[in-house]
Amino acid sequence: MVGPGGGPPAPGAGRGRAGAPGGRAARKPVQAHVRWRDVPNSVRDWSELTRAQRTAASAKIVAVAATLILSVVSVLVGVALHGEFVVRPSEPVSSVNGDPIPASRYADLLALRRFELSRELANAPTSADPRDPSHPQAQLSTLTISAATELTNAHLLRGRAALDGVGIDDHAVNVALYEFVSGPGDVADDFDFRAAFAEIRDQTQLDSRTIRSFMADRALADVVADRLAADLDPAPEQIRASQIVVLTEEAAETVIAQLDAYQPFELVAEQASTDPDSAPDGGDLGWLPRGLMPDAWDEAAFALRPGGYSQPISTPQGWHVILVHEQSDSRPLDPAAAERRRQVTYDNWLQTLRSAADVQFLLTPEIIDWATRR
Template identity: 25%
Template sequence: MHQELFMPRFRSLFATIFCVSVFVLLAACSENQPIATTGAPTIAPAQAVGTAPPAQAGYCKNGGAVVVQANEPLAARVNGQPIPLSLYQRQGAQAEAALVQQGVDPNSDQGKEALKGLRAQVLSQLIDDVLVEQEAKKQNISVSPNEINDRVQQIINDAGSKEKFDQYLTNNQLTIEDLCQQIRSNLFGEVMMASVAGNLPTKVEQVHVAHILFAKREDAEAALQKLNSGGTDFATLAKQVSQDEATRDNGGDLGWFPRDVMPPEFEQAAFALQPGKFSGVVTTQLGLHIIKLLERDPARALSPELIQNQRQAAFTTWLDQLRKKSKIETLVQE
């Protein structure tokens, strides 16, 4: 068990799979192209899913907004704003194709279950996208058509030619409209992420911890007895008996971490210790632990990964609260 196993995961199945289609296009064309993991497509009055600016010269019409035609079937409404069924079906098909490309057999029981979950994630992401852009509008935050067109042009430049770019779209069942809409979503996701989580602290209390992982309580209790009797030191015992292959060879050292990273039981025990002291047997979903506090720092700088995790956690919490107070009507069977 390594520290990363404890890290909360915030990216949805949709974001993971859909990156193979739309997001991978951005990454495949340029490894340096920044990509938001949470987007936000279209909002608008009346019949536009998104506040569609006037059409401008460039690749993306209507600023990447998806326009809903009169009497068009809908997949959902978010605070009265429509999500067209065609958009849901198109993105669902793209995501399913990407899943198959990853080697999933759609006819197997596992594949059928994965596809069912994937469709639910596609709709959930589309709903979140609308919520994010609606909130951006309330805060007078906008994304200009020029920004969207500039990103498309950069992707084309990185691809090497317009022909290679067009071929990639064709091979992956994408249209330029799909790409424009997703870039729009990404941009709104980026600006709202900055608005919601841009001012989080970068220095917080952290602890430097080692642990020994056990599968059986009797083994944990026997090890604790050895430690209490002074018959062995913590690092040596970890190397001998810990079930955590990732940290065993370095004496169970998990490194530094702040609050809200480890499971609650593990965190509570670790932060309650004084440097040099070890805990009793602590149970988490990963097994049984004896934890030793090596060091404590009241204001240690967070790593870039932990900063991003904190930002994503804050954004996810904000989005969950937004969902709870919004009127969301699902009009399609997932």
């Protein structure tokens, strides 16, 4: 192919289409031909409507869509409410020999104990150690678990008491209720029981019947504890003892070295002991019968002669060094020691019941969350 002037053809020459600028042919637009009879009926019908008819039809469509949406939302809300107020309250937090304890009862006890412990916390001395398990703050921190245990114990208690023919009357329940409503400490002369009880019901959102049922459990526990304590020796073997409690065996060996160097036991206890109850008093525990302290503690302490101190003893509370001041086989128990022995005896009795029963804890985070919100 020869270009202008006889030279070689220009680059790209001969590649274009005829009739197009620069040698390219023009592309013809493609037109779609749609026959009216091929258009769907719904579109043809819609196009043939007047503006007023289209407006009315649009409103109907919106109304139908809104109705469908509201129906779906209503179903979802209904399902949620059913779970919140029907399904969740009946879910078990535990079972005792196949008998379920429902979450509704658990939520009620949480409300009652939260009120009670908060009231005790407000009246607790500032010097009290909040890490002590008996401190209201410590009890509040473990309440979601301990409430399920308390309900289980109450169920076991009622079952055993019924078998043994032990019961309570309305007077016992009324006494327990009065003690609960009046709270810790002395009761003022102008104390208005009815007004205080009404305020508690408002704060806890519990009715009188529910609160009385919990007081009935407490009254029954007191009756059983009294019966168990009545069978105990009123003047058991006792020792008057002191102790030093530390966290590690190495610290306990240091205490022994100090005592071997004739440092006063009371002074070492005040300086080194971690027991918040006895350390300020030089480790003094007063008179104790067997059974109030861990078994390892009892075994070591009751083997000591007056004036002697033990080697380090390990218990779940730490490492103990024990000093025995006196021994007695005939001394009546002090009221505080008698009450502690009564409670320990009752707790051991409950533990025996739990060991013999088929107890299953079924508490879940979802139930805890629901009960706490409720």
